[in-house]
Amino acid sequence: MSDVNQVSADAEEEQFSPHETPSLPVGQWLRKNLFSNWANGILTLLGVLAALAALRGVLNFVFSENRQWDAVRTNLRALMTLSYPESQYIRVWVALGFIVGLAGLSAGIWANWGGVSVRRISTWLMGTGALLALCVIVREPSVILGSDGKVIRSIDGSLRRESFMDAMVDRSTWWIAAVLLLAVGAALWSRFSDPVRRRVEVSVTSVVFVGLGLAVLSLWIAPYGHYAFISETKSYIAESGRTVAFSTKMPWTVMLILLSCFFFVGRFFQSGRYLGFVKGASNLLWLISPLTLFWVVLRDPALDYGHVISTDLPMGLAFGLLGGALLWGLTRASIGEAGRITATALLVFAIFNWVAAFFGWYPMLQKARISFLLLALAALLAPNFMGEVAKRRQLVLGWVGVTALVHYLATMINTPSTVELQSTEFLGGLGLTLFVALIVVLLSFPLGVLLALGRTSKFPIFRMLSTSYIEVIRGVPLISVLIFFSVMVPLFLPDGMELAELAAVLTGYTLFSAAYLAENVRGGLQSITKGQYEAADAIGLTPAQRTGFIVLPQALTVSIPQLVGQVISTFKETSLLAIIGLFDFLRVANSVIPAQSEFMGVKREGILLVAMIYFFFNFTISKYSQRLERRVGLGER
Amino acid sequence: MSIDDATTAANDRLAGSEDMIVCVDVDKFYGDFQALKGVTATIKEGEVAVVCGPSGSGKSTWIRCINRLEVHQGGDIVVDGIELTNDLRNIEKIRSEVGMVFQQFNLFPHLTVLDNITLAPIWVRKKPRAEAEAMARALLDRVGIPEQAEKFPGQLSGGQQQRVAIARSLAMEPRVMLFDEPTSALDPEMIKEVLDVMKELARSGITMMVVTHEMGFAREVADRIMFMEGGEIVEVGTPEHFFTNPTEDRTKLFLSQIL
Ligand SMILES: Nc1ncnc2c1ncn2[C@@H]1O[C@H](COP(=O)(O)OP(=O)(O)OP(=O)(O)O)[C@@H](O)[C@H]1O
Ligand SMILES: [Mg+2]
Numbered sequence: 080m081s082d083v084n085q086v087s088a089d090a091e092e093e094q095f096s097p098h099e100t101p102s103l104p105v106g107q108w109l110r111k112n113l114f115s116n117w118a119n120g121i122l123t124l125l126g127v128l129a130a131l132a133a134l135r136g137v138l139n140f141v142f143s144e145n146r147q148w149d150a151v152r153t154n155l156r157a158l159m160t161l162s163y164p165e166s167q168y169i170r171v172w173v174a175l176g177f178i179v180g181l182a183g184l185s186a187g188i189w190a191n192w193g194g195v196s197v198r199r200i201s202t203w204l205m206g207t208g209a210l211l212a213l214c215v216i217v218r219e220p221s222v223i224l225g226s227d228g229k230v231i232r233s234i235d236g237s238l239r240r241e242s243f244m245d246a247m248v249d250r251s252t253w254w255i256a257a258v259l260l261l262a263v264g265a266a267l268w269s270r271f272s273d274p275v276r277r278r279v280e281v282s283v284t285s286v287v288f289v290g291l292g293l294a295v296l297s298l299w300i301a302p303y304g305h306y307a308f309i310s311e312t313k314s315y316i317a318e319s320g321r322t323v324a325f326s327t328k329m330p331w332t333v334m335l336i337l338l339s340c341f342f343f344v345g346r347f348f349q350s351g352r353y354l355g356f357v358k359g360a361s362n363l364l365w366l367i368s369p370l371t372l373f374w375v376v377l378r379d380p381a382l383d384y385g386h387v388i389s390t391d392l393p394m395g396l397a398f399g400l401l402g403g404a405l406l407w408g409l410t411r412a413s414i415g416e417a418g419r420i421t422a423t424a425l426l427v428f429a430i431f432n433w434v435a436a437f438f439g440w441y442p443m444l445q446k447a448r449i450s451f452l453l454l455a456l457a458a459l460l461a462p463n464f465m466g467e468v469a470k471r472r473q474l475v476l477g478w479v480g481v482t483a484l485v486h487y488l489a490t491m492i493n494t495p496s497t498v499e500l501q502s503t504e505f506l507g508g509l510g511l512t513l514f515v516a517l518i519v520v521l522l523s524f525p526l527g528v529l530l531a532l533g534r535t536s537k538f539p540i541f542r543m544l545s546t547s548y549i550e551v552i553r554g555v556p557l558i559s560v561l562i563f564f565s566v567m568v569p570l571f572l573p574d575g576m577e578l579a580e581l582a583a584v585l586t587g588y589t590l591f592s593a594a595y596l597a598e599n600v601r602g603g604l605q606s607i608t609k610g611q612y613e614a615a616d617a618i619g620l621t622p623a624q625r626t627g628f629i630v631l632p633q634a635l636t637v638s639i640p641q642l643v644g645q646v647i648s649t650f651k652e653t654s655l656l657a658i659i660g661l662f663d664f665l666r667v668a669n670s671v672i673p674a675q676s677e678f679m680g681v682k683r684e685g686i687l688l689v690a691m692i693y694f695f696f697n698f699t700i701s702k703y704s705q706r707l708e709r710r711v712g713l714g715e716r
Numbered sequence: 717m718s719i720d721d722a723t724t725a726a727n728d729r730l731a732g733s734e735d736m737i738v739c740v741d742v743d744k745f746y747g748d749f750q751a752l753k754g755v756t757a758t759i760k761e762g763e764v765a766v767v768c769g770p771s772g773s774g775k776s777t778w779i780r781c782i783n784r785l786e787v788h789q790g791g792d793i794v795v796d797g798i799e800l801t802n803d804l805r806n807i808e809k810i811r812s813e814v815g816m817v818f819q820q821f822n823l824f825p826h827l828t829v830l831d832n833i834t835l836a837p838i839w840v841r842k843k844p845r846a847e848a849e850a851m852a853r854a855l856l857d858r859v860g861i862p863e864q865a866e867k868f869p870g871q872l873s874g875g876q877q878q879r880v881a882i883a884r885s886l887a888m889e890p891r892v893m894l895f896d897e898p899t900s901a902l903d904p905e906m907i908k909e910v911l912d913v914m915k916e917l918a919r920s921g922i923t924m925m926v927v928t929h930e931m932g933f934a935r936e937v938a939d940r941i942m943f944m945e946g947g948e949i950v951e952v953g954t955p956e957h958f959f960t961n962p963t964e965d966r967t968k969l970f971l972s973q974i975l
Binding site: 466467470610611614628633711 | 884
């Protein structure tokens with residue numbers, strides 16, 4: 080025990096060292112950076128006071144007797160999925176479980192997340208403990224409640240608060256937690272202080288798993304959410320017979336188990352023969368998961384099998400088989416100029432279909448238009464797959480897969496949903512926010528890259544088209560693009576062509592985001608030296624290969640920070656969806672909850688939670704991108 | 717000096733060889749500035765031709781015209797019987813037959829050494845990956861750095877990078893290798909390792925056209941040395957002729973400065 084005491088002395092010093100270990104001893108570091116002269120010292124003191132005041136303000140706000148956290152606790156489900164019907168709720172868990180499983184698999188396959196030293200963890204623990212202790216001390220003493228549960232006021236109308244000492248005693252649980260954290264942290268710190276053990280690391284993966292495990296465990300102990308409010312009894316209920324909600328502890332536990340299982344499955348494949356295949360499969364699943372989960376699992380389309388058999392299936396088959404045959408022919412080594420001509424003709428035809436649709440010259444199913452366009456693109460790619468049978472087969476199989484997916488999704492989207500709801504969209508809350516952000520990022524990425532390439536292309540026509548597109552979009556605020564797509568576009572569409580509100584919004588947002596993405600990628604493209612182009616030319620790569628293998632990978636690596644910045648802002652700006660009538664996460668907190676009869680006007684609590692969740696996601700993304708930058712940076716040294 | 721003289725000046729060992737690179741009256745303009753003024757020369761199969769001359773004389777411009785990194789405006793360039801025109805197919809063919817090594821190496825920094833070398837064989841020559849990798853390792857062995865295959869270019873010294881660049885060009889099994897000042901960006905102690913590789917290449921019988929100021933190298937392996945100035949070939953001859961009794965005053969001046 081004695082050595083723990085010893086170290087807690089320097090552990091205490093350590094809490095105040097703001098960042099990770101400066102190489103100077105703490106005392107010197109403080110003197111050098113914060114108290115180098117008296118003016119600096121005063122500034123430091125003022126800064127500390129201001130920080131304490133802010134912390135006190137936040138704590139007082141959160142724990143104020145005026146806060147109605149019940150509003151948030153009861154509406155947790157609404158915040159996540161809005162009014163997704165109870166009877167079908169299992170679909171939400173299935174969708175989530177799919178993502179969680181996939182995440183586990185990927186983490187397992189890609190796992191080498193590196194390590195974090197035990198020393199570092201011990202400083203985290205001590206830091207958290209110290210912060211907790213600080214919080215307990217700075218928060219003002221609680222208001223005294225009378226026997227009826229109401230606040231007691233003094234004669235002058237101010238609230239009666241308990242004494243400081245009483246408050247500290249009341250908060251003894253928190254004290255214990257803080258001291259425990261400090262003690263564990265300090266113990267680890269001292270155990271791992273000699274030069275050899277200093278380097279001992281635990282893998283990041285295990286830290287993450289322990290963290291998640293603790294979070295799930297806490298669900299079994301703390302009733303975070305309510306299930307419903309029963310006005311007759313004026314109580315919140317959860318499962319039968321209980322008054323506090325542990326309603327999600329089972330599902331979340333299952334999620335954790337899924338995550339771990341798939342993690343080990345991924346680990347198992349990491350060293351095996353099938354690694355390439357599993358990687359490919361998991362990437363593909365990631366790519367299509369938002370679409371399938373949203374439009375198929377959550378929406379549960381009521382298929383009309385007569386129509387499917389008479390129209391959808393034959394059409395999909397025709398595109399898949401005839402298109403595949405065409406591509407097989409186009410990849411023949413002897414095709415020569417005829418291949419280019421066919422591909423160009425197809426492209427012209429495909430584009431013409433859209434023009435015709437715009438003017439309503441002749442009817443055609445939307446998915447046929449999309450398929451023709453995709454086929455034309457595949458035909459343009461064909462020269463890269465020429466030669467060996469294996470490569471040709473890759474292209475043809477790829478085409479068949481894409482066709483199957485496109486037709487499947489198109490059929491599903493065009494079929495009415497069995498999920499019945501009060502609102503027009505069947506999902507809202509965080510689910511909608513995440514879905515929109517994900518889809519917009521996924522779709523705008525290829526489009527943005529194409530635009531950037533167009534803008535830097537040596538063909539004036541491409542350059543002009545992309546430049547004007549980008550400049551027009553960048554000159555218009557997002558909100559007007561969204562309004563345009565939700566209100567105006569349906570007016571322009573010819574009869575018989577309909578666009579769901581959400582689809583319209585996704586289109587608009589994607590087109591908007593692509594323009595900004597293009598500018599970020601262009602920055603990266605411009606950083607590629609002329610020598611790289613020449614070297615690629617000199618070894619005989621085609622322009623497409625040069626772009627795909629040499630230019631883009633480097634350009635994208637360079638623009639990771641900006642791209643991540645854009646992902647984050649895309650995610651945050653989904654809150655604008657509220658303006659055009661969708662119920663995103665923020666809108667639920669801002670207008671749905673305050674409109675409920677039992678929580679009239681209760682807004683701040685929800686908004687605080689929303690802010691925290693936004694922050695959590697964005698902080699994670701940003702941290703991950705730093706890791707990614709370091710990893711791909713290896714090639715640049 | 718006429719072409720006939722130049723051809724007769726070449727080594728006996730090339731007597732019966734085919735013409736590999738033929739340039740006739742090649743003109744090249746940058747805007748109004750004429751960088752090449754009627755360059756005419758023939759390089760035989762298996763020949764090692766060294767091009768030298770003062771800075772700005774058009775050496776790089778000429779050598780880069782030969783694999784179409786620059787477009788010439790007048791005259792004809794024929795490589796291995798294929799004429800360089802705007803026809804994309806001819807350009808593709810020539811580029812896959814002509815390897816080029818740059819002063820600044822121009823390796824692909826985001827790819828490992830092995831991937832740098834196998835990229836073109838796999839995607840242009842359509843070789844199976846395993847075969848391409850085996851060849852890449854053999855080439856790395858040949859240029860003396862078999863142990864660096866998994867590293868990234870940024871982790872290698874300049875001399876090692878340039879040798880990787882040579883291996884990358886050789887992986888396409890070119891019939892002609894172009895070198896544009898391959899050692900000028902290197903520290904003195906690394907120049908030798910690159911020149912050694914190039915000498916070994918020269919002995920292997922591949923056609924080489926080398927822009928360099930390394931006169932020791934030129935003396936040792938060149939079949940012919942061409943001296944350029946002001947966008948023209950001023951003098952052509954065997955190393956012996958070139959170093960012992962150059963005819964042109966400008967050559968003499970250049971040699972006195974560089975030797
Ligand atoms: N892209 C260009 N635009 C305009 N002028 C150019 C360009 N590239 C080269 N030149 C000019 O053409 C002339 C020949 O250049 P080149 O690079 O071929 O010379 P060089 O003999 O290789 O010289 P060095 O030994 O310095 O490499 C020079 O006067 C140069 O200024
Ligand atoms: Mg030069």
